[in-house]
Amino acid sequence: xxxxxxxxxxxxxxxxxxxxxxxxxxxxxxxxxxxxxxxxxxxxxxxxxxxxxxxxxxxxxxxxxxxxxxxxxxxxxxxxxxxxxxxxxxxxxxxxxxxxxxxxxxxxxxxxxxxxxxxxxxxxxxxxxxxxxxxxxxxxxxxxxxxxxxxxxxxxxxxxxxxxxxxxxxxxxxxxxxxxxxxxxxxxxxxxxxxxxxxxxxxxxxxxxxxxxxxxxxxxxxxxxx
Numbered sequence: 585x586x587x588x589x590x591x592x593x594x595x596x597x598x599x600x601x602x603x604x605x606x607x608x609x610x611x612x613x614x615x616x617x618x619x620x621x622x623x624x625x626x627x628x629x630x631x632x633x634x635x636x637x638x639x640x641x642x643x644x645x646x647x648x649x650x651x652x653x654x655x656x657x658x659x660x661x662x663x664x665x666x667x668x669x670x671x672x673x674x675x676x677x678x679x680x681x682x683x684x685x686x687x688x689x690x691x692x693x694x695x696x697x698x699x700x701x702x703x704x705x706x707x708x709x710x711x712x713x714x715x716x717x718x719x720x721x722x723x724x725x726x727x728x729x730x731x732x733x734x735x736x737x738x739x740x741x742x743x744x745x746x747x748x749x750x751x752x753x754x755x756x757x758x759x760x761x762x763x764x765x766x767x768x769x770x771x772x773x774x775x776x777x778x779x780x781x782x783x784x785x786x787x788x789x790x791x792x793x794x795x796x797x798x799x800x801x802x803x804x805x806x807x808x809x810x
């Protein structure tokens with residue numbers, strides 16, 4: 585009797601194989617729905633970024649400066665211009681610095697005085713500072729700012745222009761004076777150095793003509809800072 589019952593029991597190897605099969609089947613099913621981690625040594629695997637993208641954490645340190653100082657390099661801020669002068673043409677005017685590109689706002693600004701374009705350079709940093717103002721053929725105007733840039737076309741290469749700001753007087757030397765079409769593009773980048781550009785209407789040539797005066801920075805004349 586005992587011998588017959590014992591013979592009806594499945595062999596141990598068959599039982600063990602069934603257990604292993606059930607275990608892996610269950611594990612596979614659990615893994616497919618996210619219940620089982622894909623690692624077993626306690627260390628999560630590195631996640632892959634989608635194709636065409638990369639996580640910033642996967643990149644090396646991009647600047648040695650951060651390692652040595654712990655601070656990012658400060659971008660040059662520059663100084664806003666306050667006054668422009670040129671003894672060669674009797675020019676002496678305050679400069680406006682509106683923080684806008686709006687045409688109507690800029691039109692109001694140059695009624696007060698010559699205006700620096702917001703995207704152009706400031707004093708003390710590389711780049712091209714663009715200052716524009718009115719000119720007029722009328723002998724008498726109620727607002728003197730209508731003729732503030734009347735004589736910039738009389739400037740000649742080598743003439744001096746100074747721009748004051750922050751108690752410092754920055755000197756520029758005229759390099760060219762020309763009449764151009766209104767569609768001419770003025771490069772404001774620092775690619776050509778530290779420059780000053782003045783512009784106004786060339787009324788005698790035509791409605792779409794503009795005078796453009798270009799000057800290079802040559803140095804600092806004086807300072808109120810000790």
